[in-house]
Amino acid sequence: MSFKYETITLPAMAQFEDLESLVPVLSAVLVVVASYIVYNVAFRTDIPHIKGLPEIPGAVPVFGHLLKLGEDHASVCEKWWRQYNHSVFQIKLGNTRAVVVNSFDDCKKMLLGNQNAVIDRPTLYTFHGVISSTQGFTIGSSPWDESCRKKRKAAGTALSKPALRNYYPMFDLESYCIVRDLKADSRNGELEISVRPYIQRYALNTTLTLCYGIRMDAVYDDLLREILHVGSAISLLRSASENLQDYVPILRYFPNNTKNAYSKELRDRRDAYLNLLLDKVREMIKKGTDKPCISAAILKDEETKLSGVEVSSICLSLVSGGFETIPGTLTSAIGSLSTEEGQIWQDRAYEDIKRHYPDTSDAWTSCYMEEKIPYINAIVKEAGRYYTVSSMSLPRKTVTEVNWNGAIIPPKTMILINAQAGNHDVDHYGDEASKFDPERWLNTINPPTEREITGLPHLSFGTGSRACSGQHIASRLLYAALVRILSSYKIVASKTEPPNTDYVDYNEIKTALVAIPRDFKVKLIPRDDSATSDCLYSAKERTEDHYKE
């Protein structure tokens, strides 16, 4: 035993002594590894500090500026712009460096002056990795590649100005349904009413018809509300403040990651209704009862260059592009028009409708074909500018260097366009920039004539290589609905549930990618009851054969 003991322990002792001599080396290695991990988790960003571009002070380890940005990124960045006197600056969203652009002129210069360089979109862990793993990315969240180019082209063709004529019957039907149901549900103005649900159905039915040839007649239809609910919840998951794990990767590895579980649940619910809609189209094609729509055209066209996932992605892009932006803009505009100050704008709009179409029924049949009434055009533009429903636009990413006044912004840098700040920039819109005033777009008021705008009126649709593909259809939808509602009713804000018309605070959920206006009610006072009834009757006659469920 003792022999064994000696033969085994002596070399072991020697090894131990060797190890002891290694301790300082191992400790040094450990310190280096630990520092490396701490540095990477706490301080490293995907893009190193950009020389020559101011950085907002006060970034903290791990989170960078994320916590300081709070829930309302657009307003905080707008405040930093004025506080530090730099319209363009860099910040750290956890491990992601971002360049924020604020003034109107700088936003325009970044998007138009560097069209090719800022054509990309960033990918986010939760939205792209979890939610979009089954149906593909929407166009607005696709990085720039060949597939995105094809999808954007297909959507651009379907939503181009000339293509709008194909949708006249649908515009007619859907805007008719707004007035029909507002009239019925308010008992022709006896009861105060919330307008948003009617506008939500308007926007959603338009894109569902466009994509699938399917619509829902009831304002509180189960499928309609499911699509709206899931769509909103998903768009909330795209916002930085709601989803820290996108920017602070270590959070993804925490046990019981509820964000991932919730994202998967939403993804499954969205897959369920998207598949249901496509199955309905397939069934209608089989029976020969399909309506002209994007998915039927592509499903039937064997020569199409688009894959199944690309078709789903286009439909998803159009549905999600419009279902919150249109209601956000139109509902809020109706809120501003319903105030005491708004009564004069409504009266002038009504007079202008009558000036161009002495017979109201002509206004009703023209409003989805042409946008000729200057006062209504002015309201549409002001609604888009003032209520910047997508306050931080959709993020962009550089593909090549951008030389910003000598500072080199490298490829793969996130670019955030603060459309809300640019749209309320006093240097561009004057001292009254923070006031809702449709007449800023007019040259003369009596009679209203439109100011000629060369270039970009506002930043709400973005601009340049990835500008909103739906802006023509969006303007037409806003215009048609306003003509029909304003020619039928004088809208007066409820005394007990009035609208909030502050351009920041009207939004109930500041973290959402697209604003959700706080609810409010209005009273509808009929303008010319028999004219409205005639218009409704004719619209019913014209549209009832179209797009029946």
Ligand code: HEM
């Ligand atoms: C008032 C209504 C709308 C607003 C305020 C709005 C706003 C925006 C904004 C800010 C962008 C990003 C632009 C950029 O990065 O420069 C965008 C992109 C997009 N919008 Fe809209 N939008 C509206 C309506 C619509 C509608 C009705 C549709 C479709 C039917 C639509 C489809 C799209 C698509 C497909 C993109 C992605 C473009 C791309 O990434 O290439 N939008 N929209």
